[in-house]
């Protein structure tokens with residue numbers, strides 16, 4: 001199994017690696033597996049990274065347009081090119097599109113802060129979410145949501161971001177994770193039986209969730225958010241949309 005650096009160090013943006021396998025892929029977009037990578041393969045509402053593979057030996061480079069999990073490995077999907085993919089055993093530099101990744105980390109942490117505030121202040125459970133770099137949405141079981149409440153939520157989230165809460169990554173044995181009452185609300189009990197280790201993201205003092213994504217280390221790095229919209233998806237289910245504002 002290749003080393004998957006994004007889970008332990010979200011700030012790793014570049015690494016040297018060897019090509020382990022190359023698959024022709026669908027539609028001429030080759031899939032490359034490396035012995036280590038900084039790419040996030042997507043999941044939990046966070047899109048996969050984009051970036052570059054660079055072969056120092058001859059200066060050739062390939063654009064990675066997406067990444068995904070394939071048989072436990074992280075596969076890098078290359079932009080199709082006439083010259084063909086790198087070869088097995090090639091030594092490559094692996095570079096993230098860092099501006100995009102950092103925007104996704106800030107957005108993801110902002111969404112967790114939103115979840116934390118909505119739970120703490122209104123007892124509403126999150127049911128889903130999605131994001132792009134710089135904006136995202138979350139769905140809640142939140143029957144009583146109103147425009148006034150949404151304004152108050154925006155203010156409360158910005159206060160929490162501004163105080164500079166530390167964001168911690170922990171990996172816990174399943175039984176230990178299940179003993180944490182806060183994790184139940186994010187439906188940790190829906191995780192497949194086979195998973196023995198549960199990765200959690202904690203915004204210290206505000207939010208704790210089982211999560212596979214990449215986050216900033218402190219809420220101050222997020223800056224501020226603005227609520228850009230909210231809507232009903234039914235009597236109980238409500239959606240809140242946010243965007244990052246540069247501080």
Ligand SMILES: [Zn+2]
Nearest residue numbers: 044108211213
């Ligand atoms: Zn998350």
